[in-house]
Amino acid sequence: MPINYYIYLGIALFCIGIIGVLTRRNAIIIFMCIELMLNAVNLLLVAFSKMHYLAANDIKNPAYAMYEGMVRSGAGTDGQLFVFFIMVVAAAEVSVGLAIIVMMYRNIHSVDVNFLNRLKH
């Protein structure tokens, strides 16, 4: 499957995430949208990783000649590694973020971010 489809999907997910973050006021939905963006990136990372792995092993392709000798060192796997990092970070973010949202709900009985404008003052 060509890489393009993954990229289209990733961009679509990312844009949905952005639009969600920008337009929605519910903190939990914003949160979900952020997760969506992260996962869009994750998807792309995995896709590119796979692509590079394949390309690097396709020695006949002169465009990837520079990867010669790197195959055994695991070229193309660092993208997948990144995905794990992001997942961990996202998990941490969720735990902290949800905690904040819970605190927010306790204080103002709402999860509408527009009430959260105390930074201004």
Add this chain to the structure above:
Amino acid sequence: MQNSSHIIYLIAVLPLVGFLINGLGRKHLSKSMIGIIGSGVILASFALSIWVFLQVKGGHTGTVHYFDFINVGSLRIPFEFKIDQLSSLFLLIITGVGFLIHVYSTSYMHEEKAEHYGRYFSYLNLFVFSMLLLVMGGNFVIMFIGWEGVGLCSYLLIGYWFKKQEYNKAANKAFIMNRIGDLAFLVAIFWLIQKLGTVSYDQVFTAANLAKLGTTDITAITLLLFVGATGKSAQIPLYTWLPDAMAGPTPVSALIHAATMVTAGIYMIARSNLLYSLAPLTMDIVAYIGLATALLAATIALKQNDIKKVLAYSTVSQLGFMFLAIGCGAYTAAVFHVMTHAFFKALLFLGSGSVIHAMGGEQDIRNMGGLSKKLKITFITFLVGCIAIAGIPPFSGFFSKDAILLSAFIKNPVLYGIALFTALLTAFYMFRLLFITFTGKFRGTHEQEHHLHESPAAMTIPLIILAILSIIGGFVGIPEALVHGGDKLSVFLSPVIAVHEGHHVSHSTEYMLMGLSTGLVVIMIIFAWFQFRNYQRREANGFGKLLENKWWVDELYDKIIVNPLNKFGGFLKNIIEKGVIDGFVNGTGRLVNYGSRQLRLLQSGQVGNYILLMVVSMVIFFVLQFFLRK
């Protein structure tokens, strides 16, 4: 001359010592002590001056070098004194007349408190010191030091009675007007330095150096020096300070504003006569300005009622005569007139002081009259002074004025005509003054009449001495036409002032000119006698009013110079400084303030806004990165 250097500097230093003693000890010394010290140092200077004069007469002239005042790169300005015929003659006039006036002052100022008495004498001594520096200085810078120094003393002495703000204003006016002239003098000095790299007379006035100067340079330098002279010697356009300077004590007017300081301009030009002789354009200007001043001041003097003001305008007028002589190339005649003028004008001023003293401070001649009976000595000496200034032979003024008129005649008969007319005016207003003051009936208050008395000996003796000098002072310069070899002064000064070998007039013409002027003057005096022997007070009208108000020159200066400058200063202070410059500075501050207040609105506190901004900026950076990068 170098071996007597330790004596020469004493001439100048002695008055300085007197200044220091009287100035610092004015609270501790008694009045008689102050008087003795003040006059004594001048007497000592006078004695030394006579010695120096005799030395010079014996042919010992030269420049005495003391130390380097300024020495920068190739420019070297030494502190040096030049002793030659010209300076030794001026030394005699300054210390001689100065001494007499000091003696006179001890009595005239006797009613002052000891403290102020000491102040007065210290200023007077300081003045003599500065004046001596001026004439003894061996280069233009030392002359300038003395030049400003006499200006300072003039300022201090005009404002001597400092409680009266009017007097202080007169003092300020004198100083500031002199400063204008001084600036021109300074620029002339810089010009000389730039062209020749030296200011010493010995080096400037050499043929080699004079040849280095182009016509423009010489004309510019001489003109600038002349502007300097117009300030100090009260010529058009800077003469208006001198009549106001009469606010000072009368002996000061005699010493500074008649006999010595105001003739400094003549001295300066006579000193640089070699330069002037090369600048015909300047010579013409000097002659015209001198003559115009003489005429203008003489017309004003016709209608003045303050005894000192008449004498002040007369001084301005006589100074104009001297400049006329210089403009006609007759430097010796100018110096001659400086000398005779010093005698008779000092005499007249001191005489007027005696009158004022007797009248208890009254200066308005309309309130005087018939004083000749009570003030015999004063009257006779004053009469001598008037005859001398009017120019009746054989009094001193005749010879010097005749020399000037003759030089004017040689240059241009029109000049001669105007000069002669001015001389007639001189005779008229001087005798008007004499007759109004001393003849007729007394017009003052009863109290004043009771108070009238002849002045004490300390005042009358200087008067008598000056009267004698006014009579015989002219004999050093009897014209060749009358006595062969009579013009001793020209011979004496010839090493410094080159005698012009211009066209001479025949002896018969000279006799005719002398006879004409003498005859007309006598007629003028008789006319004045009939006009003023029984003076009645009356209002001036028409032209007389114009003269009485001095042609409105002071008011004109106020209108076109003083007031606009004042207004402009206020404009700068209130509008430019506060509004424009400070406004700009504060405006910058306010702009920053305003800008930040606007920017603050971006920080709405809405999470959504922040994210939107973030996204927008990311997109912008993205665009920049990918599409605008080269």
Add this chain to the structure above:
Amino acid sequence: MIPVLLILVPLLAGLASFFFKNDKAVRSWALIASVVTLVVSVLGLTVMKTTGNLEYSCEWIQSLGSRFSVKLDGMGQLLCLLNAVAYPLVILATWNSSYKKPNNFFALMLLAQAGMMGVFLSTDALLFYFFWELALIPMYFLCSQWGGERRIPVTFKFFIYTFIGSLLMLIGIIYVYAHTKDHSFSMESFYNVSLARKDQYLVFWLMFIAFAIKMPIWPLHTWQPDTYEQAPTATTMILSGVMVKMGLFGVLRWLFPVVPFASFQWGDFVTSAALIGVIYASLIAIKQDDLKRLVAYSSIAHIGLMCAAAFSQNLSGLQGLMIQLFNHGINIIGLWIVVELIERKTGTRKISELGGLAQKAPALAIMLVIVALANIALPLTNAFPGEFLMFNGIFSSHTKYSMWFIVMAGMGIILGAVYTLNMIRKVFYGDTNELTTNTQDIRWNEKLALGMIVVAIFWLGIYPQCILNETASFSAEIAEKIEVVKQYFDK
């Protein structure tokens, strides 16, 4: 060692002053410290001159190529002496003024002295900048803590002005530094740096604005009258007597030799601005009713003349400037002392409210007249040789406008006489009024301070050569450097 001592003595004395509790004790301490500094300075001028102990250098910030190198030479020596002379005079003359927290006041004063010493001594650009700021900061606190009513906005203005200048200068210094061959801040490298014409112009303006603000010259001067008016008088004396000389010093040491082309090219422009400032400030001074502001504007006029003389860039002008740097410092401190005394004795600075002081305080009047006459450069006072040489320098400078410049500068001296004499007339002459009728004459310490100034005025007026000899080689060096540029342009 002498230069290090010159910085260390006031620095340590200043730091120690913070711990004093007693008013009189801290005053005495400050006086003693400043006298010690003066002695060191005089020693440097006389005894130690021949032993060659006038230089010191050690590592400072090695990674940047900056060394702690200080040197006592021609002009630096003169200004250090001025700095050292000014402090005892100021402390003595203001002995009777009272301050809140005197220990902090004197500590900051002494720290400022240390900073200024450093400015005059350092031969390393970064060190120069460091001391430049070090001198500024105590001044900021002095004005903002001990000043008059409007002190906060005024001090703010002062600080912003000078700080903008300082930052521009720092950029200039770094710019030159980046172009030095050996990447060093030392004076030699700066002097030997060869910058292209365009770069020179940039550096010139970056650095000159800092110096121009400090001097200050028109139209960057508006911080100055306000600050002089609001700052405590002792601070004003130091500010106007010594600190503004830092600007001219900077021009001569760090501008002309580093960017001679630009300095020569922009000379006419700067001279015009400076001389416009002379007339401008003089005219405003005529209309001033506040004594302090009058002296402030008079100072702007004088500094403008000095700046013009600096940019005449010939030996006469520079030598005149050298003595005038010293003389102006002495004279203006004298003027401030008199103003301070008048204000303390009568409670007002308004010229229109004063009058007749000469009757009540003759000693004060005499001192004022002498100082004021020195201020308008009467011959035989110290300012005359300076102004004479400066005028001569301006007149014979290499510009085609020299005639105009001399006329403008001359207007300045005429107007100078106008406002000075009017001030004397209105304040000292005339009759007394209810404010001035009970004025006491001055006390011994004030007499002593003013007396010393008067002696200096006459001594330097009659024999200016004693300073001229010291600075001759320094001025000649700068003049020579510019002369090379001139010849280049003449071709």
